[in-house]
Amino acid sequence: MTVIDALLNRRSVSPRMMSGPGPADAEIDLMLKAGARAADHGRLRPWRFVVIRGEARAKLGDVFAKARTLRDPGANAAEIEKERGKPMRAPVVLAVGARVIRDHATVRTIDQTLAAGAAAQNILLAAFALGYGAMWLTGTNCYDPVVKAALGFDEDHDVVGYLYIGTVAEIPAPLPVEDLHDLKVEWHGPG
Numbered sequence: 001m002t003v004i005d006a007l008l009n010r011r012s013v014s015p016r017m018m019s020g021p022g023p024a025d026a027e028i029d030l031m032l033k034a035g036a037r038a039a040d041h042g043r044l045r046p047w048r049f050v051v052i053r054g055e056a057r058a059k060l061g062d063v064f065a066k067a068r069t070l071r072d073p074g075a076n077a078a079e080i081e082k083e084r085g086k087p088m089r090a091p092v093v094l095a096v097g098a099r100v101i102r103d104h105a106t107v108r109t110i111d112q113t114l115a116a117g118a119a120a121q122n123i124l125l126a127a128f129a130l131g132y133g134a135m136w137l138t139g140t141n142c143y144d145p146v147v148k149a150a151l152g153f154d155e156d157h158d159v160v161g162y163l164y165i166g167t168v169a170e171i172p173a174p175l176p177v178e179d180l181h182d183l184k185v186e187w188h189g190p191g
């Protein structure tokens, strides 16, 4: 698969369409190295990767459930259990964080967060190239301080997402190549 093939054909695979096994150690490291080659203003290397797999997924589920209970005491049992089950939906979950230097002299915080987002996208592409299904999900568990602290992310970190990665159990329909019609303009100057 060429890089262009991967760029044009990558599709997200919902965790509902995944099974085990997840990527092996060496494959995870390859994905993370691809992530760490993302564009990076100032070479700040803002990305942080937390690998959650095996029994740690259930522990993260317990953290999601506790966090939901704390921020939403009215949540019912089904809602709490749904939170608990989230990390179990894929064999490997990667939490991608950005360590953001809020007062950096030249590199704005948005650039630092975007660099971590670019790392996440590189990881999705690497997962696809290695034959795995992957999907980038965010939601409240990216921003909840209880969850962030449990994952080792302090107030200097943003969590840009959870990447769910596993074997493709059900192949999603391919998407058509993007039509640039509404996306592209050629600029010839102001006015």
Ligand SMILES: Cc1cc2nc3c(=O)[nH]c(=O)nc-3n(C[C@H](O)[C@H](O)[C@H](O)COP(=O)(O)O)c2cc1C
Residues within 6 Å of the ligand: 010, 011, 012, 013, 135, 136, 137, 138, 139, 160, 161
């Ligand atoms: C920053 C970011 C956050 C996302 N969060 C969610 C999410 O919480 N739930 C969801 O269903 N899709 C989310 N998505 C979208 C999916 O990851 C996926 O890109 C989308 O379903 C389109 O599928 P495709 O990647 O095959 O085009 C997010 C995407 C990005 C870039």
